Amino acid sequence: xxxxxxxxxxxxxxxxxxxxxxxxxxxxxxxxxxxxxxxxxxxxxxxxxxxxxxxxxxxxxxxxxxxxxxxxxxxxxxxxxxxxxxxxxxxxxxxxxxxxxxxxxxxxxxxxxxxxxxxxxxxxxxxxxxxxxxxxxxxxxxxxxxxxxxxxxxxxxxxxxxxxxxxxxxxxxxxxxxxxxxxxxxxxxxxxxxxxxxxxxxxxxxxxxxxxxxxxxxxxxxxxxxxxxxxxxxxxxxxxxxxxxx
Amino acid sequence: xxxxxxxxxxxxxxxxxxxxxxxxxxxxxxxxxxxxxxxxxxxxxxxxxxxxxxxxxxxxxxxxxxxxxxxxxxxxxxxxxxxxxxxxxxxxxxxxxxxxxxxxxxxxxxxxxxxxxxxxxxxxxxxxxxxxxxxxxxxxxxxxxxxxxxxxxxxxxxxxxxxxxxxxxxxxxxxxxxxxxxxxxxxxxxxxxxxxxxxxxxxxxxxxxxxxxxxxxxxxxxxxxxxx
Numbered sequence: 486x487x488x489x490x491x492x493x494x495x496x497x498x499x500x501x502x503x504x505x506x507x508x509x510x511x512x513x514x515x516x517x518x519x520x521x522x523x524x525x526x527x528x529x530x531x532x533x534x535x536x537x538x539x540x541x542x543x544x545x546x547x548x549x550x551x552x553x554x555x556x557x558x559x560x561x562x563x564x565x566x567x568x569x570x571x572x573x574x575x576x577x578x579x580x581x582x583x584x585x586x587x588x589x590x591x592x593x594x595x596x597x598x599x600x601x602x603x604x605x606x607x608x609x610x611x612x613x614x615x616x617x618x619x620x621x622x623x624x625x626x627x628x629x630x631x632x633x634x635x636x637x638x639x640x641x642x643x644x645x646x647x648x649x650x651x652x653x654x655x656x657x658x659x660x661x662x663x664x665x666x667x668x669x670x671x672x673x674x675x676x677x678x679x680x681x682x683x684x685x686x687x688x689x690x691x692x693x694x695x696x697x698x699x700x701x702x703x704x705x706x707x708x709x710x711x712x713x714x715x716x717x718x719x720x721x722x723x724x725x726x727x728x729x730x731x
Numbered sequence: 732x733x734x735x736x737x738x739x740x741x742x743x744x745x746x747x748x749x750x751x752x753x754x755x756x757x758x759x760x761x762x763x764x765x766x767x768x769x770x771x772x773x774x775x776x777x778x779x780x781x782x783x784x785x786x787x788x789x790x791x792x793x794x795x796x797x798x799x800x801x802x803x804x805x806x807x808x809x810x811x812x813x814x815x816x817x818x819x820x821x822x823x824x825x826x827x828x829x830x831x832x833x834x835x836x837x838x839x840x841x842x843x844x845x846x847x848x849x850x851x852x853x854x855x856x857x858x859x860x861x862x863x864x865x866x867x868x869x870x871x872x873x874x875x876x877x878x879x880x881x882x883x884x885x886x887x888x889x890x891x892x893x894x895x896x897x898x899x900x901x902x903x904x905x906x907x908x909x910x911x912x913x914x915x916x917x918x919x920x921x922x923x924x925x926x927x928x929x930x931x932x933x934x935x936x937x938x939x940x941x942x943x944x945x946x947x948x949x950x951x952x953x954x955x956x957x958x959x
Contacts, residue, residue, distance in 0.1 A: 623905070630899050631899060634890070640957070640959055655910075658938070659910055662909060
């Protein structure tokens with residue numbers, strides 16, 4: 486059956502083993518891509534004719550902002566999977582997403598405001614994309630707050646799953662509602678029709694950084710999710726066998 | 732039988748019951764209204780009473796006041812029924828819980844949302860809005876407060892029975908309420924400037940309809956989880 490892999494991933498011992506095998510691969514690839522991307526972006530890429538060297542912060546800012554959104558989508562997807570198939574492992578993944586996603590959001594906000602000081606002349610402007618990012622941080626904080634406020638683990642999983650799904654329905658609405666104002670933030674340079682408005686020496690490192698961040702996210706997520714699974718399954722017999730082995 | 736008809740009839744009964752209960756204790760649901768009026772009155776005292784400046788601030792003042800006051804009122808939505816077990820009875824009744832919660836949210840809006848809408852024209856006038864702007868102010872708050880009550884119902888259901896649920900409720904509900912705030916304040920600002928305001932009003936209406944469609948389902952799921 487085509488779906489057996491899916492059901493197998495729902496079994497904690499199987500997930501624990503597979504995740505443990507994947508982490509080094511993801512981690513190594515992420516490190517290689519990020520080192521390559523940073524050398525390409527910070528050393529090899531030409532400086533911008535308008536922004537000088539200051540634009541180079543995008544090599545951290547853009548991947549962090551991308552991942553802050555992606556982590557929320559992954560979290561909501563995992564939460565919905567848990568709610569629909571009653572899969573404990575999916576809840577563990579969703580719970581592990583939130584702190585990582587919140588950290589990416591904070592990195593995106595901080596690097597953005599550091600870049601804004603020389604470029605816009607101010608650390609913070611009330612721009613739609615900045616506000617969306619800030620609200621995303623609050624969505625993460627609300628999710629984590631709800632989880633930690635509910636003592637019983639099963640109830641915390643399901644209640645926070647509903648909140649994650651409500652949040653993901655709301656996120657585009659929030660985005661378009663704050664888009665109502667005129668935007669100071671520059672438009673997309675990478676994801677638009679036609680050729681990117683950057684030379685390859687600038688955007689290739691950026692793409693490497695984005696994929697590096699994605700793999701880093703996957704590696705950290707799996708490490709955290711393994712920890713969650715261990716905590717949840719602390720009384721299970723398979724765990725004793727695993728610990729006995731290694 | 733638990734067809735849609737019997738769920739609808741049960742919802743009507745629930746509306747009557749909740750209204751009866753609330754009318755016995757007017758003090759409870761009038762408090763958010765008092766809060767709204769006081770908060771709005773604080774702004775002219777904290778800034779200065781120059782009417783032209785207040786007029787520019789009026790949409791923001793009214794909407795932030797309404798948002799906070801509706802947040803304050805959310806505690807009244809499920810708390811009592813959650814404590815005395817009637818919510819549990821609704822959940823095990825076999826009727827559609829989403830319908831019943833929609834009915835409860837309707838009553839909640841009638842008692843805490845509608846008074847805000849009715850008092851808003853008076854406050855807007857006090858903040859320097861011209862008389863011609865008042866229908867627009869009224870319409871914006873009417874649509875917006877419906878959406879706020881429905882969105883708030885999800886948060887209230889999720890935090891049902893939690894200790895220190897109040898601040899958590901604010902953290903959960905306020906980001907979700909941002910679109911209502913943005914379009915509501917926009918519509919009110921246009922009304923006060925005597926500009927056409929159909930655009931933001933349509934969007935507010937769309938938000939209210941979307942919330943009415945989806946929020947009771949999410950709230951019903953959350954209530955069931957909270958009662959386990």
